[in-house]
Amino acid sequence: MAGPLPVGDPMPGDGALPDDAVIDAHTPFSVYLHVPFCRVRCGYCDFNTYTATELRGARQDAYADTLLHEVRLAARVLGAHAPLRPAQTVFFGGGTPTLLPPGDLGRMLGGVRDAFGIADDAEVTVEANPDTLTDDVAAQLRASGVTRLSIGMQSAVPHVLAALDRTHDPANVTAAVSAARRAGLAVSLDLIYGAPGESLDDWRTSLTAVLALDPDHVSAYALIVEDGTRLARQIRRGEVVAPDDDLQADMYEYADELLASAGYEWYEISNWARTDDQRSRHNLAYWRGADWWGFGPGAHSHVAGTRWWNVKHPAAYAQRLGAGLSPGAGCERPDAEAARLENVLLRSRLREGMRTDELTAAGRRAVASLIADGLVDGAAAVGGRLVLTLRGRLLADTVVHALTAP
CATH class of the missing domain: 1.10.10 (Arc Repressor Mutant, subunit A)
Structure with missing residues (x-):
């Protein structure tokens, strides 16, 4: 599970923004939908995610309905300050959003559309585990309005995936990309480099595999050892070696060189795309300081200079919304x-x-x-x-x- 939430001021029970908050109608508005469920917790992961044994009564099958309560609350809160703006981007993150049925993801997206509207040219992304993506799932997501999949490939090398506690079959990445293409979805492949035991040759193998799949977009992140994770404990006990900064730098330089030679241009330190249209508009909204509302346990939001964050556990999140209260745990300006x-x-x-x-x-x-x-x-x-x-x-x-x- 993620580390502690920030220290801030108490969030009003009704979720209201400060009376003097001024929403600029020209500032783009984005939506983040957090799905906090995973089959297995990866040893390096510090995200706010939960396996089946950690849910403590929270129901995965009721999650979409619970989150839609927050969507309706958000419409009331924002509508009290200014006309509602349609979402320019929507991002389903996690966790593993594709652990939920496509119909649940579609209902969540429909709730956002009903509450705020979604721009005609909106980018709508779903993070996907390769093992959960079939032709039927991809087609249902596309029919619901999804435009883009961010597939967690991480590596093409089995022993590197094992070091990261990733359980997917590397062969399923190819199948997932093919399913996405047949459904008419744009594809981003996400990689992690610097795992224990990963060599520069291993990294070359993964990058070569990525280019063979011809994605629209590539993200490559250096492995960071987060306090409180199983990987941090393994390193502290001397069971595995900590990531090597010099090797990670070599890996980054090689990735940038190889991707550039294939026509991909870096547009953010860890992200490459072939064209401006294929860049992640959702992530650019964060980096450029746009407004966004993050729905779900532990999600963070930023609107009109105010930031807030939700309670972390799905059970607490459901309990607060069920009582008609904002799930916000704290806020700051x-x-x-x-x-x-x-x-x-x-x-x-x-x-x-x-x-x-x-x-x-x-x-x-x-x-x-x-x-x-x-x-x-x-x-x-x-x-x-x-x-x-x-x-x-x-x-x-x-x-x-x-x-x-x-």
Whole structure:
């Protein structure tokens, strides 16, 4: 299960935004739908997910109806401040959303459509485990309005999947992609690199397999050891070796080189797409500071400068909604300085970068040394934008620290 929730102010029982919250009708609105169920807990995972033995009375078969209570609550809350905006993107994440029947996912999406509307050209993504995706499932998802699948491939090498506690059959990734294509769905493949025992040759095998499947989009994330996970305990006991930073850097550089040679362009540090249209519009909404409402246990939301997060456990989530209360556990309104720091942290990750005039005077002075160190693109900086080089992407935390230092 995920770590502790943030410390913030109490959330009003009715979920109301602050009276002075001003919703900008021109700010895009997105929806995140969290499905917190998994068959097996992966040793590295720190997401808010639950296996069957951890549900403590929460019912997976009643989950869609429970979540729809929050959708209706959200419409009331947002409608009290401004006309409701249609969702530009919808993302089903988890957990494993495809553990629920396609009909349940469709009803959840229908509830969002009824409450807010969904833009005609909306991107609607479902995360999928390869073993759960069949032709019938893909066709039902497409019929309900889903446009895109994000398939958790992670690796094409069996011993790497075993190290990550992934239980899917690597051969089923090919079958899942084929099913998605037949249903007319766009495909993203998600990878993790740097698992215990994974070599550069193993990583090359996975990337080659990805390119053979010709996805629209590729995400590749370095394995991070999160406190409280089984992997962290295994490393602490000396049972497995911690990820090697230098090897992970080599893996990233190789991925960027191979993907670029196949026509994929990085648009965020861990994400590549062939065209602008194939980028994840939902994730771009987060990085660009749009408004979104996250539905489900442990989900986070951001609207009109206010952030809040829901209670974590599905049983507590269902109990609060059943009592007519908001499932929000806490909220906060970051001040101008915190918002500025977050803007630098998020926007600097993008290929489009950020305007240098959004930096403080100290941040602008730091740009020259970052260019000299090969971390920031000098030509882009002359044009007034801060864009990371390949080396800068590898040392993004260092760049952000320099840009935000007093």
